[in-house]
Amino acid sequence: MTTSIAEKVPVTVLTGFLGSGKTTLLNRILTEQHGLRIAVIENEFGEIGIDDALVIDAEEEVFEMNNGCICCTVRGDLIRILGTLMRRKDKFDHILIETTGLADPAPVAQTFFMDDEIGSQLRLDGIITLVDAAHLLQHLDEEKSEGVENEALEQIAFADRIVLNKTDLVDTEQLAEVRRRISEINRLADVHETVQAKVDLGAVLDVGGFDLSRALDLDPAFLEDTEHQHDLTVTSVGIEFAGELDIERLNEWLGELLSAKGVDIFRSKGILAVRGMPERYVFQGVHMLFDGTQGEPWGEAERVNRVVFIGRHLDRAALEAGLRGCLAAPVPAA
Numbered sequence: 300m301t302t303s304i305a306e307k308v309p310v311t312v313l314t315g316f317l318g319s320g321k322t323t324l325l326n327r328i329l330t331e332q333h334g335l336r337i338a339v340i341e342n343e344f345g346e347i348g349i350d351d352a353l354v355i356d357a358e359e360e361v362f363e364m365n366n367g368c369i370c371c372t373v374r375g376d377l378i379r380i381l382g383t384l385m386r387r388k389d390k391f392d393h394i395l396i397e398t399t400g401l402a403d404p405a406p407v408a409q410t411f412f413m414d415d416e417i418g419s420q421l422r423l424d425g426i427i428t429l430v431d432a433a434h435l436l437q438h439l440d441e442e443k444s445e446g447v448e449n450e451a452l453e454q455i456a457f458a459d460r461i462v463l464n465k466t467d468l469v470d471t472e473q474l475a476e477v478r479r480r481i482s483e484i485n486r487l488a489d490v491h492e493t494v495q496a497k498v499d500l501g502a503v504l505d506v507g508g509f510d511l512s513r514a515l516d517l518d519p520a521f522l523e524d525t526e527h528q529h530d531l532t533v534t535s536v537g538i539e540f541a542g543e544l545d546i547e548r549l550n551e552w553l554g555e556l557l558s559a560k561g562v563d564i565f566r567s568k569g570i571l572a573v574r575g576m577p578e579r580y581v582f583q584g585v586h587m588l589f590d591g592t593q594g595e596p597w598g599e600a601e602r603v604n605r606v607v608f609i610g611r612h613l614d615r616a617a618l619e620a621g622l623r624g625c626l627a628a629p630v631p632a633a
C-alpha cells in the first residue's frame with residue numbers, strides 16, 4: 300500500500316563542509332518551539348565521536364552512525380535506521396539527517412527514490428547546505444586528483460536551500476565574492492545569510508520537495524547506483540586519555556599547532572578536562588580559528604580528554620605527544 304504525498308513523513312538532509320555550522324543549526328532546530336517531533340540521524344567523520352556531546356540534550360531521538368560516511372560505507376545503516384523509524388511513524392513528524400562534512404549528498408538523496416519501501420512512506424523535503432563564508436573559496440579552489448570529487452562543490456550543487464553562515468567573519472567584498480561563486484554552481488537555491496545559523500526554520504524545514512528533475516539535470520546518472528570517489532587523502536586522528544590539562548599550555552600548543560598547520564587541519568574538536576575547571580572544556584577549531592567554551596559539569600564522571608583532528612598529512616604521534624605535553628603537573632602529595 301502506498302501513502303499519499305501529504306501523509307509521507309518529510310525528511311531534511313543537512314549537509315555542508317567540515318565546520319560550516321551543521322551542528323549549530325541542528326541545535327537551534329532542536330531547541331526552537333516549532334511544535335514538530337523530530338527524529339535525528341547523525342553521521343560524523345572522525346575516529347572518535349564528539350558530536351554526541353555537542354548536540355544538546357533534547358527530547359528528540361538521536362541515532363548515531365559513526366562507522367563510516369553516510370554517502371557510501373554506512374548507507375545500509377541509514378536504510379536500517381529509516382526502516383526502524385518507519386515502523387514507529389506515529390512517534391514523530393519529521394526526520395533530519397545530518398551528514399558528515401565530507402559527504403556527497405547525492406547518494407543520501409538517492410535513497411529516497413531508489414528504495415521502494417522508503418520511497419512509499421518517506422519523502423525527501425529538501426537538502427539544506429551550510430556554507431562557511433570564511434573558508435568556502437579555499438575549499439572550492441583546492442586541487443583534487445583526477446576523478447576525486449570536490450565535496451564542497453557537490454554539496455552546493457545539490458542544495459535546495461543554502462545557509463550562508465559565518466558572515467561575521469568576512470567583509471562585504473568577500474561576501475559578494477562568495478555569493479558569486481555559489482550562484483555559479485547553483486542559481487536556483489535560495490541563499491540565506493546567517494550568523495550562528497540563525498535562519499527562519501520554516502525556510503529550512505518546509506522546503507516542500509527536493510527537486511529531482513534538477514538533480515537529474517546535474518547528474519543524469521543520479522538514480523543509478525554508481526560508485527563515487529572520496530578524497531582519501533583526508534583522514535582523521537582521534538586521541539583519548541584520562542588526566543587533567545593545563546589551560547595555558549593547551550592554548551599555547553593549540554595556537555602554535557593551528558597557525559602552523561591550520562591549512563591542512565580542516566577541523567578539530569574535543570571535550571577536555573582542564574585542571575581547576577569543574578565543567579567540560581569544549582574545544583572547536585576550523586582551520587586556524589579556534590575557541591573554547593564551557594560544557595556540562597563532569598560531576599562523578601571520569602575526567603577523560605577526547606579530541607579529533609580531521610585533515611591532510613596528520614602526524615598522529617606528534618599530535619598525541621603535543622596534547623599529552625599539555626597535561627598539568629601532578630599534584631604533590633599532601
Ligand SMILES: Nc1nc2c(ncn2[C@@H]2O[C@H](COP(=O)(O)OP(=O)(O)OP(=O)(O)O)[C@@H](O)[C@H]2O)c(=O)[nH]1
Nearest residue numbers: 317318319320321322323400464465494495496583
Ligand atoms: N564566527 C562564527 N562561528 C560560528 C558560526 N556558526 C558556527 N560557528 C562556530 O563554528 C564551529 C563549527 O560549528 P559546527 O556547528 O560544529 O559545525 P559543523 O558543520 O557541525 O562541523 P562538523 O560536523 O564537525 O563538520 C563552532 O565552534 C561554532 O560555534 C558563525 O556564524 N560565526
